[in-house]
Amino acid sequence: MYCSCSQIIVRFFGKRLNKLLVEPFSATVDRVFSTSLACGLCYLAVFAAIAAFVIIDSIDSPERLTSAGGILVFLAFGFVFSAHPGHVRWRHVVWGVGIQFVFGLIVLRWDVSEFRQKNIGGTRNC
Secondary structure: OHHHHHHHHHHHHOHHHHHHHHHHHHHHHHHHOOOHHHHHHHHHHHHHHHHHHHHHHOOOOHHHHHHHHHHHHHHHHHHHOOOOHHHOOHHHHHHHHHHHHHHHHHHHHOHHHHHHHHHHOOOOOO
């Protein structure tokens, strides 16, 4: 994080502003997130936000949660039938499922994606 911010700030605003703003902020962020507790709390907050969104979004039609159950069953089968279940890197699994969730939101909720689906899918009325 420090390298990219530092390069942008130094290039456009000069070295003095970099030393006054970016370096202290970057050092504070690095110090805070160097502990596993802070990282765990950050992951927990992101998980809670996603869970709250899913619950609020599907409160009137709980059958929409079927796919979430399918993902959990799929992950459970992968874990149970793995040759080395202790070697699973859950961080990678969570990131993969999270990226899949975000792409699903983009495709299903964004108006531009809906427009493309209707036009590419052949359902537009001419």
